[in-house]
Amino acid sequence: xxxxxxxxxxxxxxxxxxxxxxxxxxxxxxxx
Amino acid sequence: xxxxxxxxxxxxxxxxxxxxxxxxxxxxxxxxxxxxxxxxxxxxxxxxxxxxxxxxxxxxxxxxxxxxxxxxxxxxxxxxxxxxxxxxxxxxxxxxxxxxxxxxxxxxxxxxxxxxxxxxxxxxxxxxxxxxxxxxxxxxxxxxxxxxxxxxxxxxxxxxxxxxxxxxxxxxxxxxxxxxxxxxxxxxxxxxxxxxxxxxxxxxxxxxxxxxxxxxxxxxxxxxxxxxxxxxxxxxxxxxxxxxxxxxxxxxxxxxxxxxxxxxxxxxxxxxxxxxxxxxxxxxxxxxxxxxxxxxxxxxxxxxxxxxxxxxxxxxxxxxxxxxxxxxxxxxxxxxxxxxxxxxxxxxxxxxxxxxxxxxxxxxxxxxxxxxxxxxxxxxxxxxxxxxxxxxxxxxxxxxxxxxxxxxxxxxxxxxxxxxxxxxxxxxxxxxxxxxxxxxxxxxxxxxxxxxxxxxxxxxxxxxxxxxxxxxxxxxxxxxxxxxxxxxxxxxxxxxxxxxxxxxxxxxxxxxxxxxxxxxxxxxxxxxxxxxxxxxxxxxxxxxxxxxxxxxxxxxxxxxxxxxxxxxxxxxxxxxx
Numbered sequence: 119x120x121x122x123x124x125x126x127x128x129x130x131x132x133x134x135x136x137x138x139x140x141x142x143x144x145x146x147x148x149x150x
Numbered sequence: 151x152x153x154x155x156x157x158x159x160x161x162x163x164x165x166x167x168x169x170x171x172x173x174x175x176x177x178x179x180x181x182x183x184x185x186x187x188x189x190x191x192x193x194x195x196x197x198x199x200x201x202x203x204x205x206x207x208x209x210x211x212x213x214x215x216x217x218x219x220x221x222x223x224x225x226x227x228x229x230x231x232x233x234x235x236x237x238x239x240x241x242x243x244x245x246x247x248x249x250x251x252x253x254x255x256x257x258x259x260x261x262x263x264x265x266x267x268x269x270x271x272x273x274x275x276x277x278x279x280x281x282x283x284x285x286x287x288x289x290x291x292x293x294x295x296x297x298x299x300x301x302x303x304x305x306x307x308x309x310x311x312x313x314x315x316x317x318x319x320x321x322x323x324x325x326x327x328x329x330x331x332x333x334x335x336x337x338x339x340x341x342x343x344x345x346x347x348x349x350x351x352x353x354x355x356x357x358x359x360x361x362x363x364x365x366x367x368x369x370x371x372x373x374x375x376x377x378x379x380x381x382x383x384x385x386x387x388x389x390x391x392x393x394x395x396x397x398x399x400x401x402x403x404x405x406x407x408x409x410x411x412x413x414x415x416x417x418x419x420x421x422x423x424x425x426x427x428x429x430x431x432x433x434x435x436x437x438x439x440x441x442x443x444x445x446x447x448x449x450x451x452x453x454x455x456x457x458x459x460x461x462x463x464x465x466x467x468x469x470x471x472x473x474x475x476x477x478x479x480x481x482x483x484x485x486x487x488x489x490x491x492x493x494x495x496x497x498x499x500x501x502x503x504x505x506x507x508x509x510x511x512x513x514x515x516x517x518x519x520x521x522x523x524x525x526x527x528x529x530x531x532x533x534x535x536x537x538x539x540x541x542x543x544x545x546x547x548x549x550x551x552x553x554x555x556x557x558x559x560x561x562x563x564x565x566x567x568x569x570x571x572x573x574x575x576x577x578x579x580x581x582x583x584x585x586x587x588x589x590x591x592x593x594x595x596x597x598x599x600x601x602x603x604x605x606x607x608x609x610x611x612x613x614x615x616x617x618x619x620x621x622x623x624x625x626x627x628x629x630x631x632x633x634x635x636x637x638x639x640x641x642x643x644x645x646x647x648x649x650x651x652x653x654x655x656x657x658x659x660x661x662x663x664x665x666x667x668x669x670x671x672x673x674x675x676x677x678x679x680x681x682x683x684x685x686x687x688x689x690x691x692x693x694x695x696x697x698x699x700x701x702x703x704x705x706x707x708x709x710x711x712x713x714x715x716x717x718x719x720x721x722x723x724x725x726x727x
Binding site: 129135140 | 213214217218221222224225228229232236254255256258259262263575578579582646650653657658661662664665668669
């Protein structure tokens with residue numbers, strides 16, 4: 119159970135980081 | 151400062167200067183995809199790796215594709231390491247029969263994150279926790295991969311400055327594979343042999359038990375140390391084979407291995423400044439960055455060595471001789487190995503925290519308040535004093551963007567750097583990367599300073615206890631990995647919060663910097679005019695140093711005041727706490 123919790127936490131962080139990538143790209147498009 | 155200290159500093163910087171140009175030029179050729187002599191030997195392995203991975207090394211990736219590939223690669227390798235650590239009991243090469251009992255889930259999370267992010271923070275005693283297999287596969291793989299990823303990001307950012315009207319910033323897979331095969335592998339082969347020649351063991355035999363002179367049984371732990379030691383230092387990883395890290399005689403047996411270690415740690419971070427200069431077509435740009443890093447490094451070394459050599463009023467009050475003589479090192483020798491003495495220990499502390507290495511040959515917790523402030527501040531600059539492999543350069547380029555922005559504000563002109571206009575988006579990305587580091591360090595430090603379960607794990611109260619927490623999150627967020635010590639960190643609280651700090655400090659800095667690389671690559675170059683602020687001069691290096699210090703001071707002065715600064719004044723007043 120705890121393994122699932124920690125792996126989900128790690129996966130969740132990387133999903134957020136990928137969303138951050140596209141957020142920055144959107145910001146770049148907006149600033150041009 | 152003693153004569154031997156000055157001599158050691160001169161020899162050290164001379165060695166770095168000798169390495170920087172040839173290694174930097176070689177790395178520029180490797181990352182440009184030019185033919186090198188090693189390609190004849192390892193070219194087949196490189197092509198096979200691409201075929202196995204199913205990637206086209208000639209595909210020029212947009213920054214978003216490059217960054218997502220990096221994030222997915224890091225996630226996959228993190229999950230792999232987590233699994234290998236938790237399952238070490240059923241995996242081979244485990245003569246000590248370590249299992250999941252030694253590696254609970256929260257520790258496996260912290261350890262897998264730590265090695266994925268190039269931090270190598272260790273909440274555990276390796277020789278009492280980790281099997282040979284886990285050490286060599288689950289952890290050492292990251293010593294290579296995380297270093298290569300750091301290099302890839304720096305190279306992608308350099309391409310952003312060097313390219314004109316380009317969509318792509320390179321190929322992530324090709325950058326990682328080339329770095330591993332043509333830079334890290336040959337240097338590690340040579341370096342491992344040097345370590346073995348200096349007495350570092352390389353063995354798969356089980357630990358040996360001896361009977362001591364008093365008749366007691368003592369277990370001597372060893373293993374494949376030399377092969378891990380070299381990539382630990384070269385890749386600015388820092389995770390030791392032993393809990394005592396580079397203070398252990400099997401990791402760092404003598405003064406020669408110590409000096410070699412110091413040179414190895416900064417060899418790539420220093421050389422990549424020349425790679426930068428070569429790739430942007432003006433070597434002086436690289437030397438300006440090198441100069442700024444060296445100035446910050448030298449200032450820290452002088453303060454730290456002087457503070458440690460001066461000792462403390464407590465030692466004077468106890469009538470302990472603190473002056474260096476031919477027979478004893480003097481100063482504050484608490485927590486330092488007698489075979490290294492004051493200067494080699496303090497220099498090591500500066501080098502390891504300037505780089506995001508984190509290997510230690512002395513106990514930073516035992517330094518004088520000012521001596522301990524220097525390693526802490528080195529990390530709080532964002533690891534740009536030569537810094538981690540790749541990470542030091544991309545961090546310093548982030549500050550360079552801020553420096554030209556500030557210079558532009560002062561003269562009322564659109565800032566430029568390496569022929570590229572620095573506009574709103576680039577400054578936004580540089581600020582996001584800067585702020586996320588400060589936010590993570592300060593938030594987690596504040597939380598842990600007020601949470602009972604966290605403060606209960608400290609060995610010291612008052613400002614020194616605060617410094618221990620501050621240092622831990624500075625080290626975690628900035629992916630250093632060294633410990634001030636004094637905290638029992640192997641608890642669910644510290645393992646989880648430090649794990650999150652390491653993830654934030656690594657990946658939430660990389661994303662905006664790669665976004666900046668993508669935006670810069672798309673731009674055309676602007677012609678140099680009489681109004682262009684030159685960035686390849688000592689004046690710019692000085693401005694860069696000032697920006698690093700100002701950002702560090704503005705972000706962290708209150709924290710430093712509560713920790714080492716107040717402790718320094720307490721020490722002067724001979725106060726006890």
